[in-house]
Amino acid sequence: MKASQEHIQQLFDFKGRLGLASKCGLYIKQKGEISIVIVTELYQDNPGSSITSVTASLAMQIAQAFDISIENMVYIESSPDMKSKLSFYDEEYYLVNFEYTDNSLQNPSWKKLSKDEFKAIID
Amino acid sequence: MLFRSYHDYGIGVEGTILLGLDNQSEDDIKRLIDFLLEIDLDLAEFTVLTPFPHTKVYDDMIRQNRIFDKDWNNFNAGKVVYQPAQMSPERLQELYNYAWDTFYKDETQEAKMFRLFSKVVLREMEDNTYRPRNRGLVNKSFGKDVVRNMK
Numbered sequence: 379m380k381a382s383q384e385h386i387q388q389l390f391d392f393k394g395r396l397g398l399a400s401k402c403g404l405y406i407k408q409k410g411e412i413s414i415v416i417v418t419e420l421y422q423d424n425p426g427s428s429i430t431s432v433t434a435s436l437a438m439q440i441a442q443a444f445d446i447s448i449e450n451m452v453y454i455e456s457s458p459d460m461k462s463k464l465s466f467y468d469e470e471y472y473l474v475n476f477e478y479t480d481n482s483l484q485n486p487s488w489k490k491l492s493k494d495e496f497k498a499i500i501d
Numbered sequence: 502m503l504f505r506s507y508h509d510y511g512i513g514v515e516g517t518i519l520l521g522l523d524n525q526s527e528d529d530i531k532r533l534i535d536f537l538l539e540i541d542l543d544l545a546e547f548t549v550l551t552p553f554p555h556t557k558v559y560d561d562m563i564r565q566n567r568i569f570d571k572d573w574n575n576f577n578a579g580k581v582v583y584q585p586a587q588m589s590p591e592r593l594q595e596l597y598n599y600a601w602d603t604f605y606k607d608e609t610q611e612a613k614m615f616r617l618f619s620k621v622v623l624r625e626m627e628d629n630t631y632r633p634r635n636r637g638l639v640n641k642s643f644g645k646d647v648v649r650n651m652k
Contacts, residue, residue, distance in 0.1 A: 419560070427555070428555050428560050429560075430559075430560035431560065472564060488565075490564075
């Protein structure tokens with residue numbers, strides 16, 4: 379099962395738990411001052427931590443690598459369509475909100491987006 | 502039924518049964534155990550759903566804030582470490598214990614395994630394919646010497 383490449387512009391190497399070498403799909407879209415960041419889980423092609431297990435750290439690593447202002451970042455996690463018969467592996471999008479204190483992101487919370495909500499954000 | 506066909510050919514059937522899926526109610530779990538007894542399953546291994554890291558279920562449960570136990574020693578498929586969808590964690594733990602106790606109420610797991618193994622040996626003897634096991638291997642594991650505490 380391979381992850382859909384629909385919202386992947388590039389692969390991003392990041393440090394997972396305990397510094398574990400990890401990989402995710404990345405798509406960044408600029409909408410005025412707002413940077414929309416879509417991070418895609420790669421499942422078996424990700425040798426390290428899942429994007430969800432280190433969300434706050436990954437968001438920070440992306441912001442630093444691409445010089446994105448945290449205040450202007452809209453961060454979306456994507457579980458891609460795995461072309462599986464199990465609905466478990468259907469495409470899903472989550473808008474992630476963080477608390478930004480002392481120059482770090484903490485306490486992520488996830489809101490599942492419908493396809494229409496997702497399209498409204500990125501279009 | 503497929504089970505009967507396996508049994509007709511002398512093949513034992515073991516089921517690994519996962520408890521605590523989001524679509525399972527208490528009633529579903531009890532009926533599932535009744536069903537396993539009804540179909541004469543030879544052996545059953547019961548586990549509770551365990552959200553191991555780097556699985557989809559782990560990510561889903563993190564997003565839903567449902568994992569309440571972060572002690573990895575408890576991620577052993579026998580302890581409930583998350584909030585089930587249709588019951589309390591304590592109730593799922595009780596049902597897990599109920600599953601083991603009910604399935605092996607009349608005959609212990611060891612006795613069932615011994616009975617299955619005996620069937621295999623008897624069948625091999627009938628087929629004239631029986632070869633006595635090398636008793637010297639009883640204290641070996643992957644080619645290494647081991648000490649077994651067998652009584």
